[in-house]
Amino acid sequence: MAVIDKKKTGTVAGQYVSLLLDYLRSRGHSPEALFGAARIAGIESADAPVRLTTEEYFGILDQAVAVTSDPDLGFHAGMLVAPRHLGVVGYVVMCSTKLGEALTQYDRYVRLVHGIGRPLVVRHDDRVEMPLDWSGTSAPPPAFAQLIMTTRARMGRLLTGRETVPLDVDFQFATPRDSDAYHRFFGGKINFAATQTRLMFPADYLELPVIMASAEMARVIGARAEAQMIRLADEPEFMRELKTMLTQGLAIGHIGAVDIAQRMGISSRTLHRRLSGYAYVFRDVLDDVRRERAESYLAQSQHSLAEVAFLLGYTEQSAFQHAFKRWTGMTPQRYRVGSAPK
Template identity: 30%
Template sequence: MASPSVLAAMTMQVLEAAASLGADVAAIREEAGLEDEWLADPDGRVPLEHHLKMWEILARRGDGLQVGARIGIPALGVIGYAMQHEATVGEALAWQQRVGAVLYPGLVPQLERRRDAAGDYVVFVRAMVPAFARLREPVYAQAAAVAAMMRAIAGAAAKLSFVALPMSRPPDPRAVEEHFACPVAWDAPLLQLGFPAAVLAVPLPRSDPRLFGYLARRAEDMLARLPDGASWADRVRREIAGALAEGEPRLAAVARRLAVSERTLHRRLLDEQTNFAGLVDEARHARALQLLADRSLSASEVAFLLGYAEPAAFFRAFKRWTGETPQGWRKRGESA
């Protein structure tokens, strides 16, 4: 199995951003063990362990917000450039979800639609590695980079509605709260950035179908050439995770995304001692526990975000998973 890696453009842009803030990039590269050949081509790959080491070093500086604000679109390499030439913000983000593994599987936050009494939102959601949450600065950088990416493609329409950070509130949170200029929640179970859902319909000023097609083919070719280090079950899990908020994940749709027939995908999952329905159930179970930890969401809203047509189906499934209702699980968590 190939060692995990990230798109070199990401590492390169982070280093360039740090350099613009006065960091000694040569020293960082040496300490992180980043070899020149890895950074020679933006479309190349950098071993994940060295990319993470770079972030550990950068976290000492305390300028994650400023680094994230400076990376945005360039850190996405060909994916970022292609996104700018899609027709609308929504189409650009949907395409990014499909090819995000080029950057690194799981790095691109999932997209969710949320409707409540306060409004209709599109929300970027990502579970952060605990080590990064402890370092704080990489989480700040991810949040700032998402905001910068949205401003780059949508302009003034990309106005943040809220941010939730999976870390404790610092003694002085003013720098963070002023940076995002919107309500900021602390101690959240997941990193979340919400924008008005209307931003999805905003047309992109640089839309160019031919140029998008050219760049998209390049990105999709890179996706196809990624080392085959993931099991079929892992690939399907990623596709299911991205599809949950859109409704019931379907085997046919996932098979198309993975460029195989339904029969082939079914057989390959059986070879790995699993099946599609079981993986959907597993993903919903894990996601349900994460979403229920957010007290601002009702159980019915969680059911919607998990792709259930009716809350009752979610309540039955949750009782099967845990032996209790969503409300009972929450109450037990409060008293623990």
């Protein structure tokens, strides 16, 4: 059974859970018989789909592996992924112009899909790595690692229409019996029993055009995603207070979870627990505050980039520039030019 790290507590959207349910049905199993008709109806409701806790989600994943006797369940289920399994986020990324923009948009709205970690994109010159964001003390469950890597690859191909683009993958679990299937699907170098689970590809893949790109639909669907983000977080008093404390902390250089929790009069453990209830982790909220302040500062031309980096609590301007591009898909310089009064 999967052991859930406390940092992974959060919620998972019903649409994402339905990917596992679709796979169970493809193998001749009834999710209704396994988990109860009422529960499945709630998960798959188009009007008001439920959100499961991470623990509940991993429970379904464990049971799916057990009932199918499929050690490669995540790999096989991931091949079935479609935009609908990501809810509104699936349609946001479909409207993006390029693959790099789609990844940026997915990072922005990933909490609408699940709260199990962000889709990190790390660029090394001409190579890009997408490690599995997993902070547990042990390796992620094989089925989950398979699912994440396979769905990333499949969605990238659906977005770009490039079915034969080779991708390199490292998995932490041992070599499976049918390792050739992994090689055929990903098309690149596959390493098992690796030290980290990650997907890798040439950086120029980020420039691949998305075949269904639409600026008009991007605005419409993006607005819907933003509304869902607001409903998900609901900005309770706790979140407003936290963001205020973080904004103040940026000015004095004290933005660690322990420092902020102390200023709020709670323990850091309580801080993380309260955040998980809103499908957030501390880093995400800090990123949101920094992004909001960065956009405000960049609109004020009197602040140099080095000054903005300092005001946001970065010790290096390059670290700020890297973070801003991850948030927005553009450099601070480009954003400043675009936001300048016409």
